[in-house]
Amino acid sequence: MNRFDRRSRLLAAALAALAGYVDAIGFLTLGGFFTSFMSGNSTRLAIGIANQTSAEPLAAGLIATFVIGVVAGSYVGVRAKARRxxxxxxxxxxxxxxxxxxxxAGSTEGATIAMVLAMGAENAVFERDGEVVGLTYMTGTLVKLGQRLTTTLLGGPRFAWAPYLLLWLGxxxxxxxxxxxxxxxxxxxxxxxxxxxxxxxxVASRI
Structure with a gap:
């Protein structure tokens, strides 16, 4: 995040807010499953497998759909080049x-699939040198926040942690x-x- 300019960071935080908004709707719709937080769905999948519950098919389907969304978003980004x-x-x-x-239309299944595809695709918005900025999940962001706070405590840049906090807050x-x-x-x-x-x-077209 520190490699991006201020406007791009603010856009990233806004997109994280969008992801949180959609994930909350998905969580409430699906009764405890996620449309963007695949670590949570992976845990639900594992528990379902261990306890032989009915959770694993839904969790597995959500994870697979999310990956397809990432693939689709990345493909659109590559084809769009400078307009990624x-x-x-x-x-x-x-x-x-x-x-x-x-x-x-009353199709919760269709809505869920489209939501998860969208959340997967959103992670393809920012890419630099083959690395993406994760906009729909925060574990890595919080790790980087902690690392940058350590750097600050050791005398490094004073606000290198701020973009990661902004993403989480978004x-x-x-x-x-x-x-x-x-x-x-x-x-x-x-x-x-x-x-x-x-x-x-x-907004992105003007940054």
Missing amino acids: AQMVLAFVALLLAAAAAFGI LVSGAVTGALIFPLLGLGALWPAAAAALGFAV
Whole structure:
């Protein structure tokens, strides 16, 4: 994150908020499974296998769908070249709009698939030297936050940790918002997410 300029960092934090928003909606819809946090789904898969419960097919399906979303987002990004960020985000917006439409049609399964694909694809927005900035999961971000805090304590740059804290705060604030709106709108709460992704695509085109 420290290699990106201030506007890109702010966009990344906004996209983390979008991911938290969608993940909260997915979590509440699926009763404890995630649309972006695949570590959690991997644990649910493992527990399901160990206890022979019905959890493993859903967890495995979510993980596989997420990976497909990453592949699709990366493919769009590679094909878009210099317009990578805006085209990937336009793709994410399309998937989230499809998820909202499935929700209105009463297809929770279709909405879930589209949400997970969107969250996988979102991680392809930022890529540099073959490395991506994870926007939908925070474990690595928190590790980097701790490492940069250590660097600061040892006399290094004073605020090298700040971009990672900003990412985490973005995801948490987005999840809070999603959890508050879902009881009011149900899967219709994905329409604002789709609109936000499209807006971020416009912003990305100017960065």
